[in-house]
Amino acid sequence: MSLTYAVIGTGALGGFYGARLQRAGCEVHFLLRSDYNQVCDRGLKVESPEGNFQLTTVHAYPQAQQMPPCDVVILALKTTQNQLLSDLLPPVLKADGVVLVLQNGLGVEPFVANLVGNDRVMGGLCFLCANKVGPGHIRHLDYGAITLGEFAADYQAQGLTERMHRIAADFRQAKIPITLSDDLLLARWRKLVWNIPFNGLSVVLNAQVDALIQHPSTRQLAQQLMQEVVQIAASQNRVIPDQFVQTMLVDTETMKPYRTSMKLDFDLKRPMELETMYDQPLQVAEKTGVAAPQITMLYQQLQFLESKHPSQNSD
């Protein structure tokens, strides 16, 4: 039996992965809000350097209650909308199904586990540059790999499970590079090493990533912020070697000019994902007694900017 998929949040990320899975032959059900009518009429369109394609018919739904329960529920909403999940998740998740949390930051799996149970949650870290450029119209710019890991209470490392391998097989069929991690929390911290400096600084300094990495002051600041992330991770027994920070910095130098997801949210007057990307990591730092003065400062600056810049919550 092949797996069935639900995509909760058909923006750039959910739309891209869902459309790729459907193109590869998977049964995929899409929850949409503002784009529902257009997608019913015209389907989904994906532009990509790896090949453009169009899905003329998709299973589209305006409400979770109308969707069939699925084996894998891909959670691709912004974390700023997670208050909706208690209504959205239960109807679409099979009894033996799993929610695959493709969200940024920290604390997202425990939140979902609280709604559906610890054994029905996995997490995925996406390295994807994609924008939604119109209703049902996604532009994939670069990258796309996912790192997948099982969740368990207190993020105990779980090793690789049968269902991870089944999901990974579907993703690979869909040409989505996938890596399996036996330690989801470590994978999350590793992603935060990049996300915490570059998302926040791109908003505060109104800059793209290439400008930040090219100027010696902000390159050094990014490195300092990365080292604070590494220290908080270490307080949760997640060891990130110093070489990883160096590699991140060097890799960032060769990225194309790129607006981070938080900068995109800010520019589009959407709320920023401050809670999961800054507040949750800083709460860990406080609990474990790690000093993180520069992440704290970045978070304070972002809170100020968010307040000056009222966002309109939408999808």
Next chain:
Amino acid sequence: MSLTYAVIGTGALGGFYGARLQRAGCEVHFLLRSDYNQVCDRGLKVESPEGNFQLTTVHAYPQAQQMPPCDVVILALKTTQNQLLSDLLPPVLKADGVVLVLQNGLGVEPFVANLVGNDRVMGGLCFLCANKVGPGHIRHLDYGAITLGEFAADYQAQGLTERMHRIAADFRQAKIPITLSDDLLLARWRKLVWNIPFNGLSVVLNAQVDALIQHPSTRQLAQQLMQEVVQIAASQNRVIPDQFVQTMLVDTETMKPYRTSMKLDFDLKRPMELETMYDQPLQVAEKTGVAAPQITMLYQQLQFLESKHPSQNSD
């Protein structure tokens, strides 16, 4: 014998204090650059809540070499122009005269002392809101007090001297509130307690002081930055009590909406006074082994913004 004054840098600050001194009967000589012709023709005009006035004739000079040597040389250039001082100061300073450094930040008196000798330098901290609104036209908005102190090698506290009292008498005659300090370095650090957080944050967050003090995140951040300043000062044996920080914060709450001098420079595309306000204090921190991660971060952010925002050096 009454003292004669030279004003080096007739912008808002130099123009305001110089005009007040002349109005009170002092002989004042003004060095001007871009406003020279207009000021020769029309004099200086000062608008102020404490009374508007106009000086129809002033001693105006386009070059320091044309000025008479004076008893007191008021140095009111931006510190970003201090490379000019080796040419500007010697011609206007009497052998037994003194340079009164009315500049922001740290390291300015040693720089001047290097040109004219340790015993011919005093420093003043100005608490003044004033803008130049046109050629030879100054708008005084609020405040105006000066704290005056003698300089000596290594900023050894000097006590109050005869010449301080004489200068203070002239300033009081000119309705400029003046306080005499027996420890110039302490006075400088106390001023930096306010300047370091609010100048930098107003630029980085594109905000006026009232917005920064009203938001709890930036109020707290300002307090943290102030505490770092206090710690660096302490490493130079300048003790600033915690109550001072609290008082600064409370006083700031009642200030009118106000653009800091650095924000004004940034908005007008003038170079920011980063070296004296951030680099010099951070050099002290490094030398004395004090951690100042948040001031460091603010400086790094400002350096980035300065580089994105090429300034046009002018007076």
